[in-house]
Amino acid sequence: xxxxxxxxLASLLQLHGPGTTVxxxxxxxxxxxNKSPDPIKxxxxxVYIDESNSVDVPEVTPVWFRRAFVGPYGGFRRGYVGPYGGFRRxxxGPYGGFRRGxxxx
Amino acid sequence: MSVDGSAPRVFQDQPISQLLIKxxxxxxxxxxxxxxxxxxxxxSKPKMMSEKVLEQLLQRLEEHVTAHSxxxxxxxxxGGEPLLWGIENFNRFAAGCDAITMRTGxxxxxxxxxxxxxxxxxxxxxxAANGIxxxxxxxxxxxxxxxxxxxxxxxxxxxxxxRAAQLLLKRGITVNALAVCNPANSPKDYTDFFADCGIAHYxxxxxDATVDEKPPSIAAFYNALFDRWLEANRDKETxxxxxxxxxxxxxxxxxxxxxxxxxxxxxxxxIMTDGTVEAHDVLRIAGEGxxxxxxxxFDHALDEVRKEPRWKAARDASINxxxxxxxxxxxxxCGGGYLPHRFSKKNGYDNPSVYCDDLxxxxxxxxxxxxxxxxxxxxxxxxxxxxxxxxxPS
Numbered sequence: 312x313x314x315x316x317x318x319x320l321a322s323l324l325q326l327h328g329p330g331t332t333v334x335x336x337x338x339x340x341x342x343x344x345n346k347s348p349d350p351i352k353x354x355x356x357x358v359y360i361d362e363s364n365s366v367d368v369p370e371v372t373p374v375w376f377r378r379a380f381v382g383p384y385g386g387f388r389r390g391y392v393g394p395y396g397g398f399r400r401x402x403x404g405p406y407g408g409f410r411r412g413x414x415x416x
Numbered sequence: 417m418s419v420d421g422s423a424p425r426v427f428q429d430q431p432i433s434q435l436l437i438k439x440x441x442x443x444x445x446x447x448x449x450x451x452x453x454x455x456x457x458x459x460s461k462p463k464m465m466s467e468k469v470l471e472q473l474l475q476r477l478e479e480h481v482t483a484h485s486x487x488x489x490x491x492x493x494x495g496g497e498p499l500l501w502g503i504e505n506f507n508r509f510a511a512g513c514d515a516i517t518m519r520t521g522x523x524x525x526x527x528x529x530x531x532x533x534x535x536x537x538x539x540x541x542x543x544a545a546n547g548i549x550x551x552x553x554x555x556x557x558x559x560x561x562x563x564x565x566x567x568x569x570x571x572x573x574x575x576x577x578x579r580a581a582q583l584l585l586k587r588g589i590t591v592n593a594l595a596v597c598n599p600a601n602s603p604k605d606y607t608d609f610f611a612d613c614g615i616a617h618y619x620x621x622x623x624d625a626t627v628d629e630k631p632p633s634i635a636a637f638y639n640a641l642f643d644r645w646l647e648a649n650r651d652k653e654t655x656x657x658x659x660x661x662x663x664x665x666x667x668x669x670x671x672x673x674x675x676x677x678x679x680x681x682x683x684x685x686x687i688m689t690d691g692t693v694e695a696h697d698v699l700r701i702a703g704e705g706x707x708x709x710x711x712x713x714f715d716h717a718l719d720e721v722r723k724e725p726r727w728k729a730a731r732d733a734s735i736n737x738x739x740x741x742x743x744x745x746x747x748x749x750c751g752g753g754y755l756p757h758r759f760s761k762k763n764g765y766d767n768p769s770v771y772c773d774d775l776x777x778x779x780x781x782x783x784x785x786x787x788x789x790x791x792x793x794x795x796x797x798x799x800x801x802x803x804x805x806x807x808x809p810s
Contacts, residue, residue: 315745316786317669319802323792330795333668337789339649343665 427681427735431484432718436686436697437473439465439505440496445531445573447553448564449596451624451756452496455700457708462689464501467508469691472713474512480718481522488523493548494697499534503542510546527551529594531565532580533573540587551592552581556606556620560598578613585614593618599634603641607648607657619658622676624701627760627767635777642782666749667782675734676754679747682734685721687713693721695730701756730755733765740768746779 320333335341441461443450452458465473481489491513493506506528513524527549535552543550554577555561562572581591593613595606597620610618620641625631641660648655662677675682675696686694686707693711700707709724721727737752744750752758753769760767769775792800 315749316667316783316790316802317749319787320669320790320792323800323802327792327794327800332793334791334793335786335789336791337646337650338652339645339655339661340664340668340786340789342649342653343661343670344668346665346670 429722430683431486432480432683432685432721433486434490434492434684435477435718436492436494436684437465438495438686438688438697439493439498439501439509441689442500443495443497443531444500444533445497446566446568447531448566449623451701452697455707457700458496461692465505465689469689469713470505470509470512472691473687474509474516476713476718477513477524478516478520481516481520483717483719486522488525490525490527493526493528495529497531497534498528499530499539503538506542506548507546510548525549529553530580531573532577535580535583537583537587540584540589543584543589544587549592550584550589551594552577552584553595554578554581554593554615554618555595555598556601557609560595560601560605563598564596581613581615590617591615595620596623597621597634597637598623599632599637601637603637603644607641607644607655611648611655616654617656617658621659622754622757622771624754624756625770626701626756627758627763627770629770631770633774634771635774635781638774638778639781642778642785646785663749663778663782664786667779667786676757677751678749679735679737679751681731682755683731685718685727693718693724693727695721695724695727696755699730699756699759702759733758736766738766738768740772744776746776750775750779 324331324333333344335344438461440463441458442463443452477489477491480486493501493509510526513526517523526546528543529551530553532552532554542548553565554574555565558572558574558578561574561577565573565577567573581593584591591613593610593615595618603620606620610616622634622638623631638659641657642664645655645657645660658674659677662674666678675684682696684696686697688694691713693709693713693716694707695709696707707726707730709721709726711721711724711727722731734751734755737747738758741747741750741752753771753775755765757769757771758765758767787802790802792802794800
Protein backbone atom coordinates (compact mmCIF):
# COMPACT_ATOMS: atom_id res chain seq x y z
CA UNK A 312 0.00 0.00 0.00
CA UNK A 313 1.37 3.41 -0.93
CA UNK A 314 2.14 5.56 2.08
CA UNK A 315 0.46 8.96 1.67
CA UNK A 316 2.85 11.67 0.53
CA UNK A 317 1.91 13.86 3.43
CA UNK A 318 2.97 11.28 5.95
CA UNK A 319 6.21 10.62 4.12
CA LEU A 320 7.05 14.31 4.02
CA ALA A 321 6.20 14.82 7.66
CA SER A 322 8.46 11.94 8.62
CA LEU A 323 11.34 13.20 6.52
CA LEU A 324 11.08 16.71 7.91
CA GLN A 325 11.03 15.34 11.41
CA LEU A 326 14.00 13.10 10.72
CA HIS A 327 16.19 15.73 9.11
CA GLY A 328 15.34 18.50 11.54
CA PRO A 329 15.14 22.30 11.40
CA GLY A 330 16.00 24.05 8.18
CA THR A 331 14.95 21.12 6.04
CA THR A 332 12.53 21.95 3.26
CA VAL A 333 10.48 19.96 0.80
CA UNK A 334 10.93 20.84 -2.86
CA UNK A 335 10.02 19.45 -6.23
CA UNK A 336 11.77 19.13 -9.56
CA UNK A 337 8.44 19.88 -11.24
CA UNK A 338 7.67 23.63 -11.48
CA UNK A 339 3.92 23.16 -11.11
CA UNK A 340 4.26 21.05 -7.99
CA UNK A 341 6.93 23.34 -6.61
CA UNK A 342 4.65 26.32 -7.10
CA UNK A 343 1.95 24.59 -5.08
CA UNK A 344 4.46 23.76 -2.37
CA ASN A 345 5.38 27.41 -2.10
CA LYS A 346 1.97 28.95 -2.67
CA SER A 347 0.62 28.64 0.83
CA PRO A 348 2.54 29.36 3.99
CA ASP A 349 0.79 26.55 5.84
CA PRO A 350 3.30 24.04 7.16
CA ILE A 351 2.72 20.34 7.07
CA LYS A 352 0.91 19.84 10.31
CA UNK A 353 0.76 17.13 12.88
CA UNK A 354 -2.98 16.71 12.79
CA UNK A 355 -2.87 16.13 9.06
CA UNK A 356 -0.42 13.31 9.35
CA UNK A 357 -0.48 11.68 12.73
CA VAL A 358 3.24 12.48 12.93
CA TYR A 359 4.60 15.01 15.40
CA ILE A 360 6.19 18.09 13.81
CA ASP A 361 8.10 20.59 15.88
CA GLU A 362 6.52 23.91 14.97
CA SER A 363 8.30 25.93 17.62
CA ASN A 364 9.91 28.09 14.96
CA SER A 365 6.91 28.39 12.71
CA VAL A 366 4.33 31.13 12.62
CA ASP A 367 1.01 30.66 14.38
CA VAL A 368 -1.48 29.29 11.90
CA PRO A 369 -5.23 29.30 12.11
CA GLU A 370 -7.04 26.12 13.05
CA VAL A 371 -9.67 26.72 10.43
CA THR A 372 -9.21 28.35 7.07
CA PRO A 373 -11.97 29.22 4.65
CA VAL A 374 -13.24 26.51 2.38
CA TRP A 375 -14.05 28.16 -0.89
CA PHE A 376 -17.21 27.81 -2.85
CA ARG A 377 -16.36 25.76 -5.89
CA ARG A 378 -18.85 27.40 -8.22
CA ALA A 379 -16.87 30.58 -8.35
CA PHE A 380 -13.27 31.57 -8.47
CA VAL A 381 -12.59 33.06 -5.09
CA GLY A 382 -9.93 32.62 -2.49
CA PRO A 383 -6.30 31.76 -2.67
CA TYR A 384 -6.60 29.31 -5.53
CA GLY A 385 -8.69 31.12 -7.97
CA GLY A 386 -8.86 34.46 -6.84
CA PHE A 387 -10.47 37.61 -7.33
CA ARG A 388 -8.31 40.29 -8.74
CA ARG A 389 -10.03 43.09 -6.88
CA GLY A 390 -7.37 45.10 -5.24
CA TYR A 391 -4.80 42.37 -5.71
CA VAL A 392 -1.61 43.54 -7.27
CA GLY A 393 0.49 40.61 -8.23
CA PRO A 394 1.80 38.45 -11.03
CA TYR A 395 -1.67 37.70 -12.38
CA GLY A 396 -2.42 41.16 -13.63
CA GLY A 397 -5.08 42.28 -11.30
CA PHE A 398 -7.13 45.39 -11.00
CA ARG A 399 -5.59 48.10 -8.92
CA ARG A 400 -8.36 49.21 -6.64
CA UNK A 401 -8.69 49.31 -2.88
CA UNK A 402 -4.94 49.32 -2.54
CA UNK A 403 -4.41 48.48 1.09
CA GLY A 404 -1.46 46.56 2.39
CA PRO A 405 1.33 44.71 0.63
CA TYR A 406 -0.98 42.62 -1.53
CA GLY A 407 -3.45 45.31 -2.33
CA GLY A 408 -5.88 44.47 0.37
CA PHE A 409 -6.69 40.82 0.08
CA ARG A 410 -4.41 38.80 2.29
CA ARG A 411 -3.99 35.34 0.97
CA GLY A 412 -4.16 32.76 3.66
CA UNK A 413 -6.08 34.72 6.27
CA UNK A 414 -3.87 35.37 9.26
CA UNK A 415 -6.21 36.14 12.06
CA UNK A 416 -8.95 33.57 12.59
CA MET B 417 -9.99 7.97 15.86
CA SER B 418 -8.50 7.99 12.39
CA VAL B 419 -6.68 5.15 10.76
CA ASP B 420 -3.29 6.42 11.85
CA GLY B 421 -4.37 6.58 15.47
CA SER B 422 -4.42 10.35 15.73
CA ALA B 423 -7.19 12.03 17.67
CA PRO B 424 -10.10 13.57 15.77
CA ARG B 425 -9.48 17.19 14.85
CA VAL B 426 -11.31 19.91 16.66
CA PHE B 427 -12.29 22.92 14.57
CA GLN B 428 -12.60 26.30 16.19
CA ASP B 429 -15.55 28.46 15.30
CA GLN B 430 -14.74 31.43 13.14
CA PRO B 431 -16.83 34.27 11.79
CA ILE B 432 -18.58 33.72 8.48
CA SER B 433 -15.73 34.48 6.11
CA GLN B 434 -17.36 34.51 2.69
CA LEU B 435 -20.86 34.98 1.37
CA LEU B 436 -22.67 33.59 -1.61
CA ILE B 437 -25.22 36.18 -2.69
CA LYS B 438 -28.08 35.16 -4.95
CA UNK B 439 -28.93 38.36 -6.75
CA UNK B 440 -31.17 36.63 -9.30
CA UNK B 441 -33.10 33.42 -8.76
CA UNK B 442 -33.91 32.76 -12.42
CA UNK B 443 -31.69 31.96 -15.36
CA UNK B 444 -31.70 32.89 -19.02
CA UNK B 445 -30.51 29.49 -20.21
CA UNK B 446 -31.57 25.92 -19.46
CA UNK B 447 -28.64 23.68 -18.49
CA UNK B 448 -29.57 20.04 -18.11
CA UNK B 449 -27.48 19.42 -15.00
CA UNK B 450 -28.16 22.58 -13.01
CA UNK B 451 -28.45 21.81 -9.28
CA UNK B 452 -30.27 25.08 -8.65
CA UNK B 453 -33.53 24.20 -10.33
CA UNK B 454 -33.57 20.69 -8.85
CA UNK B 455 -35.17 22.40 -5.88
CA UNK B 456 -38.61 23.81 -6.74
CA UNK B 457 -38.33 26.07 -3.68
CA UNK B 458 -36.20 28.49 -5.71
CA UNK B 459 -39.30 29.46 -7.69
CA SER B 460 -40.87 30.82 -4.52
CA LYS B 461 -38.11 33.43 -4.26
CA PRO B 462 -38.26 36.86 -5.89
CA LYS B 463 -36.67 36.87 -9.33
CA MET B 464 -34.23 39.62 -8.37
CA MET B 465 -32.80 41.03 -5.17
CA SER B 466 -34.66 44.24 -4.38
CA GLU B 467 -33.13 47.58 -3.39
CA LYS B 468 -34.52 47.12 0.11
CA VAL B 469 -32.78 43.74 0.52
CA LEU B 470 -29.58 45.16 -0.94
CA GLU B 471 -29.55 48.04 1.55
CA GLN B 472 -30.17 45.65 4.44
CA LEU B 473 -27.43 43.34 3.19
CA LEU B 474 -24.91 46.17 3.04
CA GLN B 475 -25.84 47.13 6.59
CA ARG B 476 -25.34 43.54 7.77
CA LEU B 477 -22.02 43.34 5.96
CA GLU B 478 -20.76 46.43 7.76
CA GLU B 479 -21.95 45.13 11.12
CA HIS B 480 -20.29 41.79 10.48
CA VAL B 481 -16.87 43.03 9.41
CA THR B 482 -16.84 45.59 12.21
CA ALA B 483 -17.85 43.10 14.89
CA HIS B 484 -15.16 40.65 13.85
CA SER B 485 -12.51 43.09 12.59
CA UNK B 486 -12.29 41.20 9.33
CA UNK B 487 -9.51 42.33 6.97
CA UNK B 488 -11.53 41.11 4.03
CA UNK B 489 -14.79 39.39 3.22
CA UNK B 490 -15.10 37.74 -0.20
CA UNK B 491 -18.51 38.06 -1.81
CA UNK B 492 -19.71 35.88 -4.67
CA UNK B 493 -22.57 37.18 -6.78
CA UNK B 494 -24.48 34.22 -8.08
CA GLY B 495 -27.80 33.03 -9.44
CA GLY B 496 -29.68 31.78 -11.43
CA GLU B 497 -27.91 34.11 -13.79
CA PRO B 498 -26.57 37.04 -11.75
CA LEU B 499 -26.16 39.40 -14.71
CA LEU B 500 -29.95 39.51 -14.97
CA TRP B 501 -29.72 41.80 -11.93
CA GLY B 502 -28.32 44.49 -14.20
CA ILE B 503 -25.28 46.73 -14.43
CA GLU B 504 -26.83 49.48 -12.35
CA ASN B 505 -27.35 47.13 -9.43
CA PHE B 506 -23.82 45.74 -9.75
CA ASN B 507 -22.45 49.28 -9.63
CA ARG B 508 -24.64 50.14 -6.66
CA PHE B 509 -23.54 47.02 -4.82
CA ALA B 510 -19.83 47.66 -5.47
CA ALA B 511 -20.19 51.32 -4.45
CA GLY B 512 -21.87 50.23 -1.23
CA CYS B 513 -19.00 47.86 -0.50
CA ASP B 514 -16.45 50.58 -1.27
CA ALA B 515 -18.20 52.92 1.15
CA ILE B 516 -17.93 50.28 3.88
CA THR B 517 -14.25 49.83 3.03
CA MET B 518 -13.70 53.56 3.48
CA ARG B 519 -15.33 53.44 6.91
CA THR B 520 -13.92 50.14 8.20
CA GLY B 521 -10.82 49.28 6.18
CA UNK B 522 -12.28 45.90 5.29
CA UNK B 523 -11.83 44.95 1.66
CA UNK B 524 -14.61 43.13 -0.18
CA UNK B 525 -13.25 41.05 -3.04
CA UNK B 526 -16.20 40.57 -5.36
CA UNK B 527 -16.55 37.66 -7.76
CA UNK B 528 -19.33 36.74 -10.14
CA UNK B 529 -20.13 33.45 -11.81
CA UNK B 530 -22.02 33.87 -15.06
CA UNK B 531 -22.98 31.90 -18.14
CA UNK B 532 -21.60 34.85 -20.10
CA UNK B 533 -24.52 35.20 -22.49
CA UNK B 534 -25.23 38.82 -21.50
CA UNK B 535 -21.64 40.02 -21.37
CA UNK B 536 -20.90 42.98 -23.62
CA UNK B 537 -18.63 46.01 -23.48
CA UNK B 538 -20.82 47.71 -20.90
CA UNK B 539 -20.51 44.70 -18.60
CA UNK B 540 -16.76 44.59 -19.20
CA UNK B 541 -16.63 48.25 -18.14
CA UNK B 542 -18.57 47.36 -15.00
CA UNK B 543 -16.25 44.47 -14.08
CA ALA B 544 -13.16 46.57 -14.73
CA ALA B 545 -14.41 49.64 -12.92
CA ASN B 546 -15.48 47.67 -9.87
CA GLY B 547 -12.66 45.14 -9.87
CA ILE B 548 -15.01 42.20 -10.09
CA UNK B 549 -13.49 38.77 -10.83
CA UNK B 550 -15.35 36.89 -13.50
CA UNK B 551 -15.84 33.17 -13.83
CA UNK B 552 -17.68 32.00 -16.94
CA UNK B 553 -19.43 28.65 -17.06
CA UNK B 554 -17.82 27.18 -20.13
CA UNK B 555 -17.63 23.45 -20.67
CA UNK B 556 -14.76 23.49 -23.14
CA UNK B 557 -15.41 23.03 -26.86
CA UNK B 558 -18.86 23.38 -28.40
CA UNK B 559 -19.61 19.68 -28.81
CA UNK B 560 -19.27 19.22 -25.03
CA UNK B 561 -20.71 22.55 -23.91
CA UNK B 562 -23.77 22.55 -26.14
CA UNK B 563 -24.77 19.03 -25.13
CA UNK B 564 -25.95 20.39 -21.77
CA UNK B 565 -25.89 24.17 -21.75
CA UNK B 566 -28.82 25.08 -23.95
CA UNK B 567 -31.19 27.94 -24.51
CA UNK B 568 -34.86 27.46 -23.61
CA UNK B 569 -35.42 26.92 -27.30
CA UNK B 570 -32.92 24.04 -27.29
CA UNK B 571 -30.07 25.79 -29.09
CA UNK B 572 -26.48 25.80 -27.90
CA UNK B 573 -24.95 28.61 -25.85
CA UNK B 574 -21.30 27.90 -26.56
CA UNK B 575 -20.84 30.63 -29.13
CA UNK B 576 -22.15 33.26 -26.72
CA UNK B 577 -20.05 32.03 -23.81
CA UNK B 578 -16.86 31.84 -25.87
CA ARG B 579 -17.54 35.27 -27.35
CA ALA B 580 -17.90 36.63 -23.81
CA ALA B 581 -14.61 35.10 -22.74
CA GLN B 582 -12.83 36.54 -25.76
CA LEU B 583 -14.34 39.95 -25.21
CA LEU B 584 -13.10 40.07 -21.62
CA LEU B 585 -9.66 38.74 -22.53
CA LYS B 586 -9.30 41.40 -25.22
CA ARG B 587 -10.11 43.99 -22.58
CA GLY B 588 -7.34 42.61 -20.37
CA ILE B 589 -9.78 41.19 -17.86
CA THR B 590 -8.76 37.85 -16.39
CA VAL B 591 -11.22 35.11 -17.26
CA ASN B 592 -11.68 32.07 -15.10
CA ALA B 593 -13.70 29.23 -16.56
CA LEU B 594 -15.87 26.71 -14.78
CA ALA B 595 -16.56 23.51 -16.68
CA VAL B 596 -18.35 20.37 -15.60
CA CYS B 597 -16.61 17.09 -16.37
CA ASN B 598 -18.18 14.79 -18.88
CA PRO B 599 -16.03 11.67 -18.53
CA ALA B 600 -17.16 10.39 -21.91
CA ASN B 601 -14.87 12.99 -23.45
CA SER B 602 -11.12 13.25 -23.43
CA PRO B 603 -9.49 15.72 -21.02
CA LYS B 604 -7.44 16.83 -24.01
CA ASP B 605 -10.60 18.26 -25.57
CA TYR B 606 -10.97 20.57 -22.59
CA THR B 607 -7.31 21.50 -22.05
CA ASP B 608 -6.67 22.17 -25.75
CA PHE B 609 -9.75 24.38 -25.92
CA PHE B 610 -8.81 26.48 -22.91
CA ALA B 611 -5.20 26.77 -24.10
CA ASP B 612 -6.41 27.98 -27.50
CA CYS B 613 -8.70 30.51 -25.80
CA GLY B 614 -5.90 31.83 -23.62
CA ILE B 615 -7.65 30.83 -20.38
CA ALA B 616 -5.08 29.71 -17.84
CA HIS B 617 -7.24 29.42 -14.73
CA TYR B 618 -10.12 27.02 -14.91
CA UNK B 619 -11.80 24.13 -13.22
CA UNK B 620 -13.33 20.97 -14.59
CA UNK B 621 -15.69 20.11 -11.78
CA UNK B 622 -16.82 16.65 -10.77
CA UNK B 623 -20.47 16.33 -11.86
CA ASP B 624 -23.05 16.59 -9.11
CA ALA B 625 -24.69 13.36 -8.05
CA THR B 626 -26.02 11.89 -4.83
CA VAL B 627 -25.41 8.41 -3.44
CA ASP B 628 -28.86 7.46 -4.72
CA GLU B 629 -27.63 7.90 -8.28
CA LYS B 630 -25.14 5.93 -10.34
CA PRO B 631 -22.92 8.43 -12.14
CA PRO B 632 -20.25 7.15 -14.53
CA SER B 633 -16.73 6.63 -13.21
CA ILE B 634 -14.51 9.69 -13.34
CA ALA B 635 -11.12 8.35 -12.18
CA ALA B 636 -9.73 7.64 -15.64
CA PHE B 637 -10.72 11.13 -16.80
CA TYR B 638 -9.08 12.89 -13.86
CA ASN B 639 -5.96 10.74 -13.92
CA ALA B 640 -5.52 11.71 -17.56
CA LEU B 641 -6.30 15.33 -16.69
CA PHE B 642 -3.59 15.22 -14.03
CA ASP B 643 -1.16 14.02 -16.71
CA ARG B 644 -2.20 16.97 -18.89
CA TRP B 645 -1.63 19.36 -15.99
CA LEU B 646 1.81 17.88 -15.31
CA GLU B 647 2.74 18.28 -18.95
CA ALA B 648 1.42 21.84 -19.21
CA ASN B 649 3.41 22.95 -16.17
CA ARG B 650 6.54 20.95 -16.89
CA ASP B 651 8.74 23.95 -17.76
CA LYS B 652 7.05 26.61 -15.67
CA GLU B 653 3.80 27.11 -13.81
CA THR B 654 1.38 28.15 -16.53
CA UNK B 655 -1.99 26.47 -16.04
CA UNK B 656 -4.20 26.05 -13.02
CA UNK B 657 -6.82 23.33 -13.24
CA UNK B 658 -8.39 23.82 -9.88
CA UNK B 659 -9.64 20.33 -9.05
CA UNK B 660 -6.19 18.98 -9.86
CA UNK B 661 -4.25 21.68 -8.08
CA UNK B 662 -6.49 21.47 -5.03
CA UNK B 663 -6.02 17.72 -4.78
CA UNK B 664 -2.25 18.03 -5.20
CA UNK B 665 -2.15 20.85 -2.68
CA UNK B 666 -4.10 18.74 -0.20
CA UNK B 667 -1.71 15.83 -0.70
CA UNK B 668 1.13 18.25 0.04
CA UNK B 669 -0.51 19.23 3.32
CA UNK B 670 -1.75 22.63 2.26
CA UNK B 671 -4.82 24.24 3.73
CA UNK B 672 -7.66 26.17 2.13
CA UNK B 673 -8.53 24.24 -0.96
CA UNK B 674 -12.03 24.64 -2.32
CA UNK B 675 -14.84 22.64 -0.83
CA UNK B 676 -14.78 19.01 -1.84
CA UNK B 677 -11.08 18.63 -1.13
CA UNK B 678 -9.50 18.50 2.31
CA UNK B 679 -10.91 17.88 5.73
CA UNK B 680 -12.32 21.21 6.83
CA UNK B 681 -15.77 22.37 7.87
CA UNK B 682 -17.83 23.84 5.07
CA UNK B 683 -19.18 27.06 6.53
CA UNK B 684 -20.77 28.67 3.54
CA UNK B 685 -23.64 31.03 3.95
CA UNK B 686 -26.03 31.91 1.15
CA ILE B 687 -28.14 35.07 1.00
CA MET B 688 -31.22 34.60 -1.16
CA THR B 689 -32.93 37.27 -3.25
CA ASP B 690 -35.48 37.92 -0.48
CA GLY B 691 -32.83 38.22 2.24
CA THR B 692 -33.37 34.78 3.70
CA VAL B 693 -30.23 32.98 4.77
CA GLU B 694 -29.51 29.46 3.65
CA ALA B 695 -26.86 26.87 4.26
CA HIS B 696 -24.67 25.54 1.53
CA ASP B 697 -26.37 26.38 -1.73
CA VAL B 698 -25.65 23.07 -3.42
CA LEU B 699 -27.31 21.05 -0.65
CA ARG B 700 -30.57 21.68 -2.48
CA ILE B 701 -29.47 18.71 -4.55
CA ALA B 702 -31.03 16.75 -1.68
CA GLY B 703 -34.49 17.96 -2.62
CA GLU B 704 -37.11 20.62 -2.05
CA GLY B 705 -36.26 23.17 0.58
CA UNK B 706 -33.31 21.15 1.83
CA UNK B 707 -31.04 24.13 2.32
CA UNK B 708 -33.64 26.54 3.77
CA UNK B 709 -33.29 27.99 7.24
CA UNK B 710 -35.62 30.11 9.35
CA UNK B 711 -33.18 33.04 9.35
CA UNK B 712 -33.11 36.24 7.32
CA UNK B 713 -30.95 39.36 7.23
CA PHE B 714 -33.78 41.61 8.45
CA ASP B 715 -34.10 39.80 11.76
CA HIS B 716 -30.69 38.25 12.19
CA ALA B 717 -27.04 39.20 12.05
CA LEU B 718 -24.98 37.16 9.61
CA ASP B 719 -23.15 35.18 12.24
CA GLU B 720 -26.36 34.14 13.97
CA VAL B 721 -26.81 31.58 11.23
CA ARG B 722 -24.28 29.46 13.11
CA LYS B 723 -27.04 28.73 15.63
CA GLU B 724 -29.58 27.74 13.01
CA PRO B 725 -30.21 23.96 13.21
CA ARG B 726 -30.19 23.23 9.49
CA TRP B 727 -27.11 25.35 8.82
CA LYS B 728 -25.37 23.72 11.78
CA ALA B 729 -26.38 20.27 10.60
CA ALA B 730 -24.83 20.91 7.19
CA ARG B 731 -21.68 22.31 8.76
CA ASP B 732 -21.38 19.36 11.13
CA ALA B 733 -22.06 16.87 8.35
CA SER B 734 -19.09 18.24 6.45
CA ILE B 735 -16.70 17.09 9.19
CA ASN B 736 -18.56 14.09 10.64
CA UNK B 737 -17.44 11.53 8.13
CA UNK B 738 -18.75 8.06 7.44
CA UNK B 739 -16.97 5.11 9.03
CA UNK B 740 -15.32 4.13 5.75
CA UNK B 741 -13.87 7.64 5.41
CA UNK B 742 -12.56 7.65 8.97
CA UNK B 743 -10.64 4.47 8.23
CA UNK B 744 -9.22 5.75 4.94
CA UNK B 745 -5.60 6.82 4.60
CA UNK B 746 -6.74 9.81 2.56
CA UNK B 747 -9.27 11.06 5.08
CA UNK B 748 -7.43 14.31 5.74
CA UNK B 749 -6.78 15.14 2.11
CA CYS B 750 -10.14 14.00 0.75
CA GLY B 751 -12.38 14.92 3.66
CA GLY B 752 -15.09 12.64 2.33
CA GLY B 753 -15.33 14.48 -0.95
CA TYR B 754 -17.89 17.11 -1.84
CA LEU B 755 -20.68 17.19 0.76
CA PRO B 756 -23.65 17.01 -1.64
CA HIS B 757 -22.10 13.90 -3.19
CA ARG B 758 -22.47 12.16 0.18
CA PHE B 759 -26.24 12.53 0.39
CA SER B 760 -28.69 9.64 0.28
CA LYS B 761 -32.35 9.59 1.20
CA LYS B 762 -31.70 6.72 3.57
CA ASN B 763 -28.66 7.97 5.52
CA GLY B 764 -28.58 11.69 4.87
CA TYR B 765 -24.90 12.68 4.63
CA ASP B 766 -23.59 9.69 6.56
CA ASN B 767 -22.12 8.06 3.46
CA PRO B 768 -18.83 8.03 1.62
CA SER B 769 -18.99 10.05 -1.58
CA VAL B 770 -20.82 8.49 -4.49
CA TYR B 771 -17.41 8.94 -6.16
CA CYS B 772 -15.47 7.33 -3.28
CA ASP B 773 -13.76 4.63 -5.37
CA ASP B 774 -12.86 7.18 -8.02
CA LEU B 775 -11.50 9.68 -5.52
CA UNK B 776 -9.38 7.00 -3.90
CA UNK B 777 -7.94 5.97 -7.26
CA UNK B 778 -7.26 9.61 -8.15
CA UNK B 779 -5.47 10.37 -4.88
CA UNK B 780 -3.46 7.17 -5.09
CA UNK B 781 -2.35 7.96 -8.63
CA UNK B 782 -1.37 11.51 -7.69
CA UNK B 783 0.41 10.25 -4.60
CA UNK B 784 2.61 7.94 -6.61
CA UNK B 785 3.48 10.63 -9.15
CA UNK B 786 4.15 13.27 -6.49
CA UNK B 787 6.59 11.05 -4.68
CA UNK B 788 8.62 10.75 -7.87
CA UNK B 789 8.92 14.54 -8.04
CA UNK B 790 9.58 15.47 -4.41
CA UNK B 791 12.77 15.65 -2.46
CA UNK B 792 13.98 16.97 0.85
CA UNK B 793 16.53 19.76 0.76
CA UNK B 794 18.77 19.90 3.82
CA UNK B 795 20.43 23.08 5.12
CA UNK B 796 23.80 21.89 3.84
CA UNK B 797 22.40 21.66 0.32
CA UNK B 798 22.07 17.88 0.28
CA UNK B 799 19.02 16.49 -1.49
CA UNK B 800 17.24 13.37 -0.33
CA UNK B 801 14.67 11.91 -2.68
CA UNK B 802 11.67 10.32 -1.11
CA UNK B 803 12.40 7.08 -2.86
CA UNK B 804 15.86 7.00 -1.33
CA UNK B 805 14.49 6.87 2.19
CA UNK B 806 13.57 3.81 4.16
CA UNK B 807 12.82 5.23 7.61
CA UNK B 808 9.22 6.03 6.86
CA PRO B 809 6.56 4.76 9.24
CA SER B 810 3.90 2.70 7.60
